[in-house]
Amino acid sequence: MSTITKRELSSNEEESELRRGPWTLEEDSLLIHYIARHGEGRWNMLAKSAGLKRTGKSCRLRWLNYLKPDIKRGNLTPQEQLLILELHSKWGNRWSKIAQHLPGRTDNEIKNYWRTRVQKQARQLNIESGSKRFIDAVKCFWMPRLLQKMEQNSCPSSHSSMTNMMNFENSAEASMSSMSTGFNVPSMPSSCPPQREFLSAASANHLSTTSNPTNQSSDSFQFSQLLEVSEHPKSPLNVFEHNVYSYPIQDGSYVDANNYAMEGQNMDPLSAMETCDLSQFDFQTAGSGWMLDNMCDTLWNMDAM
DNA sequence: AAGCCTACCAACCGCCCGTGT
């Protein structure tokens, strides 16, 4: 073995004094007060100056993931979940990039959500979480479910309630578009007939569609405020500033997400499953019956999520 | 009540990149 240099020894001694594990209230307080006085950055020096027996990295992580004032605590809302699904389809495991579009949420939190919830569902379905099949499942079952849930969570008497919840003020750049995965939400002109069926199964009378962007179909649906920010021109789903939320459909017109979600509310899970053209899925390896059962048991029962 | 299982999440680890010297 190599001899231990003086420097290495002192480094080891320092490291042995370093605290690890859960932070105490005193440590939190020290960090908060130090940053309040001197600001963030230079984390190693900060740790020493603040009298914390922690690594700079540990301090930084504690601050960014837990102590920072604008951190949002609590469960992810359905719209946040929807956004995560969409952005993950676009960027993959770029958690920090995804987190930038969810104000108050940390990359760590989003990563945990993905690993504990989303990947769990994939495992239960016995499909790879990044696979085409899983993406199909998500976009054809999970996303409509989330949309439905968003509406249920809002005031049931107001058709504009869901869009009122879609207030991603700091997410203007969130393009919500299909990317390399072909992840189109929720209208998939060719790649996902199931979703189109799901849409069309809902009474056309209740779908607020228009081919004229100036024709505002509801108090909250304002085409004039459409904001095309996608890196990709064919953005099928857009979450916009100013509470605008819409889907283009086949003929180039748009479906008001309000009414889309309202329809979903009226459709029971099995109806939705039957309505979907499941033959489009690649079920050969698993067996369609098995997959259908599992879909019903897992994807449609994602209330817990 | 006790033991086991599972889900969740805070925290850590290792790698990488950019910058300054």
Added chain:
DNA sequence: TACACGGGCGGTTGGTAGGCT
């Protein structure tokens, strides 16, 4: 050019709480 350092990122781990038997 090489090296040190700070900081960011994604992956992983371990503690804990709650549910179930």
